[in-house]
Amino acid sequence: GLLFAKLFEETDLPDGLINVVTGRGSEIGDRVASHPESDVVAFTGSTEVGKHVAGLAGENLAVPAMELGGNNAHVVTADADLDRALDAAAFGSFVHQGQVCISINRHVVHEDVYDEYVAGLVERAESLPTGGVHDPETIVGPIIDESQRDEMLGYVEETVDAGATLETGGHTVDVDGVDDSLVVAPTVLSGVTNDMPAAANEHFGPIAPVIPFSDVDEAVEIANDTEYGLSGAVHSGDLGTAKAIADRMETGNVHINDQPINDEAHVPFSGVGASGVGHYNSDAFLSEITETKWISIQHEPREYPF
The missing domain is CATH 3.40.309.10 (Aldehyde Dehydrogenase; Chain A, domain 2)
Structure with missing residues (x-):
């Protein structure tokens, strides 16, 4: 994470757009997941911890994107x-x-x-x-x-x-x-x-x-x-x-005719059941972390029933 942050520092991205907080998950994870300003909480890890993180996110109606365990x-x-x-x-x-x-x-x-x-x-x-x-x-x-x-x-x-x-x-x-x-x-x-x-x-x-x-x-x-x-x-x-x-x-x-370890950035990646919710990778992940808004324009006066 620190290496990626260092690489982003070398770009022209605005300061503060990407932040890395280090520490034990048990100490900082709950604060991040339950923060009222969090709109989306993405987590990769065990199913047990993922359920906990998703629950904290849900208290503020933040969208949980969970990539969890597998069998x-x-x-x-x-x-x-x-x-x-x-x-x-x-x-x-x-x-x-x-x-x-x-x-x-x-x-x-x-x-x-x-x-x-x-x-x-x-x-x-x-x-x-x-x-x-x-x-x-x-x-x-x-x-x-x-x-x-x-x-x-x-x-x-x-x-x-x-x-x-x-x-x-x-x-x-x-x-x-x-x-x-x-x-x-x-x-x-x-x-x-x-x-x-x-x-x-x-x-x-x-x-x-x-x-x-x-x-x-x-x-x-x-x-x-x-x-x-x-x-x-x-x-x-x-x-x-x-x-x-x-x-x-x-x-x-x-x-x-392959084995299960495949993950490509342009292909949606997701699990079902105890393996998580939401999609990672590709445009599917962008849909997870953004809101879709309908804006309409009425070009002619409408006739209403009253």
Whole structure:
């Protein structure tokens, strides 16, 4: 934020048009969100905090624009190009250690290709370089802090206890002689059902739970069985099938034959359900933060009934 503010200072924008206030959200966030002069309150973060911020904005009838959490499904049909789907899956699950709100949280895979998919995902997960942030070879680095790391490992342990199989990962990686580091090995879980912790909860970590399905209706049911609706992906050899599934997925964004991490400035970005309200990016965001006014001009006298 400070870097962006510095860049804007170098332009000819009027002083005071853009202001950056630094500090802990718990200390300054409420004051900003509840300020009576705020017409729009935009927030990106967790659903829990987003509900609080939107509530404060609503007290002054300010418009809330909330970009919140996600539990994104990566649906793979039996006729999909598996290599392409798996390449997308590895990126979508493990880039930035899975710490992206539109990362893949659940792999929903047809039972006919399930075993092959799991094996391919394990192979890709185990090939990814792990390590510290200063190592240029690192692909999967540290989780943001100890509490998040422990929560991720807890989801894995609880999911295995519930009957899933840990195919790879599920532990921390030794970094510079520290075996209890913040780096979690890329993790693949098979035999997962949608009610198991690693699938039911939004997770910000390199965890890939793989859920089988038998037909399209079941795939859609699994994908939509979450309070969130941010992003998703569908892989299929038939674009008609993929589009039909995408149409039924209750999310703000769906990407066909790709993975869910896509965000382009000219395309509206939004979530449904617990993933937020309003639109970001493009002219859609301008509509969120501006008022539409109707001004009419009557050029001829009107005849009124009285």
